[in-house]
Amino acid sequence: MQQPDTASRRSPLAWLDSTFQYWALAPAVLLFAVLTLYPVANLLRMSVSTIDFAKGEFVWTFAGAKNLLTLADDWLFRIALRNTLSFVAAAVVLEMVLGFLLALVASQVTAGSGVYRTILVIPILVPAVAIGCMWKLMYNYEFGIINQILTALRLPGQAWLADVNMAMPAVILVDVWHWVPFVFLILLAGLESLPVEVLEAASVDGANGWQRLWHVIMPLVWPTFSVALMFRTIFAFKVFDEVFLLTSGGPGTSTEVVSLYIYQVFFSENRMGYGALLSIVTIAIISLFVIVYRRTGRSEV
Amino acid sequence: MLSRQRLLTALCLLAIVVMLVPACGGTPTPAPTATTAPKPAEPTKAPVAPTAVPTQAPLPTLPPTQAPSKVLGPPTKDVFLDVGKQVPFTFLINSSPWYAGFEAVVKLYEKQTGNTVNLEVSPYAGMLEKARNSVRGKESPFDIVNLDTQNTVEFYSGGFLMPIKEIDPNFKLDPAVSTYDDCLYWNEKTQWRDKDGILYGLPVQGNLNVYYYRADLFEKAGLKVPETWDEMVAAAEKLGKSPDIYGMVVRGEKGNGIRFDFMSYMLGVGGSIEKDAAHGDFTVTINSPQVKKALDFYVSLAKKYGPPNSGAISQNDMVQLMSTGKAVQLNMVTAAWPNMDDPSKSQVVGKVNVSVIPRPADGVFATPIGNWVAGIPKNVPPERQKAALAFMKWYLTYEAQYRFVEAGGIPPVRTDVYDSDLAQKPANRWMAAYKKSLPYAKQVLGYKEGAQVEAILGLRLNQALIGELSTGKALNLAAEEIYKVFKDNGRKTDMLPKLPE
Numbered sequence: 001m002q003q004p005d006t007a008s009r010r011s012p013l014a015w016l017d018s019t020f021q022y023w024a025l026a027p028a029v030l031l032f033a034v035l036t037l038y039p040v041a042n043l044l045r046m047s048v049s050t051i052d053f054a055k056g057e058f059v060w061t062f063a064g065a066k067n068l069l070t071l072a073d074d075w076l077f078r079i080a081l082r083n084t085l086s087f088v089a090a091a092v093v094l095e096m097v098l099g100f101l102l103a104l105v106a107s108q109v110t111a112g113s114g115v116y117r118t119i120l121v122i123p124i125l126v127p128a129v130a131i132g133c134m135w136k137l138m139y140n141y142e143f144g145i146i147n148q149i150l151t152a153l154r155l156p157g158q159a160w161l162a163d164v165n166m167a168m169p170a171v172i173l174v175d176v177w178h179w180v181p182f183v184f185l186i187l188l189a190g191l192e193s194l195p196v197e198v199l200e201a202a203s204v205d206g207a208n209g210w211q212r213l214w215h216v217i218m219p220l221v222w223p224t225f226s227v228a229l230m231f232r233t234i235f236a237f238k239v240f241d242e243v244f245l246l247t248s249g250g251p252g253t254s255t256e257v258v259s260l261y262i263y264q265v266f267f268s269e270n271r272m273g274y275g276a277l278l279s280i281v282t283i284a285i286i287s288l289f290v291i292v293y294r295r296t297g298r299s300e301v
Numbered sequence: 302m303l304s305r306q307r308l309l310t311a312l313c314l315l316a317i318v319v320m321l322v323p324a325c326g327g328t329p330t331p332a333p334t335a336t337t338a339p340k341p342a343e344p345t346k347a348p349v350a351p352t353a354v355p356t357q358a359p360l361p362t363l364p365p366t367q368a369p370s371k372v373l374g375p376p377t378k379d380v381f382l383d384v385g386k387q388v389p390f391t392f393l394i395n396s397s398p399w400y401a402g403f404e405a406v407v408k409l410y411e412k413q414t415g416n417t418v419n420l421e422v423s424p425y426a427g428m429l430e431k432a433r434n435s436v437r438g439k440e441s442p443f444d445i446v447n448l449d450t451q452n453t454v455e456f457y458s459g460g461f462l463m464p465i466k467e468i469d470p471n472f473k474l475d476p477a478v479s480t481y482d483d484c485l486y487w488n489e490k491t492q493w494r495d496k497d498g499i500l501y502g503l504p505v506q507g508n509l510n511v512y513y514y515r516a517d518l519f520e521k522a523g524l525k526v527p528e529t530w531d532e533m534v535a536a537a538e539k540l541g542k543s544p545d546i547y548g549m550v551v552r553g554e555k556g557n558g559i560r561f562d563f564m565s566y567m568l569g570v571g572g573s574i575e576k577d578a579a580h581g582d583f584t585v586t587i588n589s590p591q592v593k594k595a596l597d598f599y600v601s602l603a604k605k606y607g608p609p610n611s612g613a614i615s616q617n618d619m620v621q622l623m624s625t626g627k628a629v630q631l632n633m634v635t636a637a638w639p640n641m642d643d644p645s646k647s648q649v650v651g652k653v654n655v656s657v658i659p660r661p662a663d664g665v666f667a668t669p670i671g672n673w674v675a676g677i678p679k680n681v682p683p684e685r686q687k688a689a690l691a692f693m694k695w696y697l698t699y700e701a702q703y704r705f706v707e708a709g710g711i712p713p714v715r716t717d718v719y720d721s722d723l724a725q726k727p728a729n730r731w732m733a734a735y736k737k738s739l740p741y742a743k744q745v746l747g748y749k750e751g752a753q754v755e756a757i758l759g760l761r762l763n764q765a766l767i768g769e770l771s772t773g774k775a776l777n778l779a780a781e782e783i784y785k786v787f788k789d790n791g792r793k794t795d796m797l798p799k800l801p802e
Contacts, residue, residue, distance in 0.1 A: 053459030056436070056679050076760075140618075141610040142627060162610030164767060250555030251612040252769045253760065267430060269752040270455060 040283070046276035067277040077278065079253045080261040081285075087168065087257060088236040091175045095232055098176065099183025100225070104213075106184070107191040117188070121181040128178075132245025135174045136161070139246070161247050164254040171255055174242050179235070183228050190224030191217070230293040237286055258282055363528055363657055363666070363737055373721040376700035380413045384695050387688035389417035390444035393431055395673070396422045399506055399636050402710020406701050410692060418692060425449075436461035441678040444689040447505055448674045450484050451557075454494065454749055457487035462501045462676040468683075468690045474500065477717045478697050479507055481672045482744040493579050494747050502674035503693045504714040506636070509742050510565055510668045511734050513623055513641070514630040515540070516654035527659045530569075530598060533630065537606040540629040548606030550622050550631040551599060553766045554615045556759035561669055563762055564745055565632060565658045566595040568667030574758070574783065575794075578748055583792040587758070588773075588780035588800050595661075596765055596772040603766055612767035624649060632658050634671060635712045638731045651727070655734040657741065666741040672714075750786050757782045773800040 139160040147157030240259040249256040266275025435441040488498030527533040541548020552562035572592035576584035603611040622628040624647040641653040702713040724732040765775035787794040
């Protein structure tokens, strides 16, 4: 009696079984391709084109390296990039330090923790436009509350948003106020998830507060810290709302940042091809940050 | 001694206060004189040197205000214009200070005709993108898009709008309707907005810059209303001595703000950005000696008589300064007028008046136009195009424009409304100045590179104002950058010799 061909009967099923993980991922990958890869590919196409309109239709013209040559000559983009990097460095460092200190303090205060933790996150709940309007009023030279307090203390009022040396620090202050609660939340979660036994063991071994912080807490919380740092760096690099609402990039070029410049080129000046190239350059820079952070974020305790 | 727990609790409470204080808004109310930030002490300086007394032909003077030969009265018709039954349509409109007047006449239209108008109200920021997205799509959700005049060239040249006469071949623009330096037309051959072109737009509102001044202070000091820069400076000197009021305020905010504000100074000296763009000559003339003279004057006004934050003053700040009594004089859009006599917003009700923007002693009167134009997109079904045009025909009648002003709409787009009894009301005392300013009003940047040129000027002028660059260097850099823009776009262009820096 001939044995049934079980291998061939099982092979389609076996094949399906062995490739199931790919089929399961396929919808997510497809969605990713449509929502991410396709727009980026389109952006790449735009970056080597000039796009005009005639008779109500788009007119795409291949521009080759013309947009790249424009970028090479674009002194304002270089200033915007420099300002953005300065903004990122200052704002992120302040936010991480303040957020971490706040989280450290909050993790050790038990009375009323629910209430104060809720109140402390209010700044990230306020819409960015409202924050911009609110701070613009506060910075107002004539009627702003900051200058009114200074005047009451017999100090001169400042032109916070009109002085080239003060405008960027003023914007950074707003960003710090807005995003410290975000860092606080992430780091507080990280601190509260630390194993208590390790901290107790350190205390038993005679470590003082500083030693516990530096040699035990910091290494343990570093993965959480680096996630918060990565998020904040990416978001800070894309800063737009505060600058647009407070200073529009002025006075002069003192608060010109990359996102605002791209908005100006792409939307105000309607130079879509060049705007697309600027967007790609920005994506590349941020991607570099992410790669660097992911490598430095890997540490073993 | 405080326990560790208590110390940490105190720190937490401090952090809460720091987070919450700004979140409470700190909304200021106009502070009484004693607590506002004091004007910084200025060393005694000579006033701005008066311009040379000319010896050539008689200088332009403003015509005296004359009563019209016939004062037109309020509407008497029940229905201003019979437009017939129309399908509902949607109007994309901006929520500007004059919106209340516009909304009122729309409701009147609906009541009179039984037709429906859906208003899509948008803040200024975002209007352009909404309009762009609508005309570039398969079918526009908006049947009329309201366009800032500086954006009309993009829509005309891009072929997005329906020529008015293709919707109604018998349409004729009433001669009383202002065309605002012919910005309603587009000439495809010359790539310019001129009357030989096709009519694509219809005016919705006709903003011009006018000169606002504290009439009560002028009268008290025995000063006449300035017609020249010298008289303006004399007023600033005399009336701006108090630390609580600025002799002159400029709109120095980077970008459109300073660019628009500076135009009356530039045009007043006979200056221009390009030599003759209307006829294809894009030779860059922004760095001419005349324009430098205008910019030197503008910067000196801000430095000597303005607030320390002149480089960040926006239109809203100008309105605030004038309506709270902190400015003697400034140039501002006519549409800001309602803020001056509104008791809920103004501390100087009845004390402000407007006039034509003063000119240089050896120059001309000039003011930039910042009007709004309605366009009907091509990608809209014909019946909605007809409905949209029917509304605009009704809107452009004398009666509708009369009601527009009555309801707070400023300024109307028909010149005969300025000859009506509305002009005799104290609340409409701005009308005489507006009517006088119309002949001197000019459109600028009427070409597709307009937005790029504005961005360049908006930056360089601001840098000159805040002292980052000298006026000569700022204008030279602006000229180089504008020249490059024109050259890259294949324009016939050249440059003037550099100014001394």
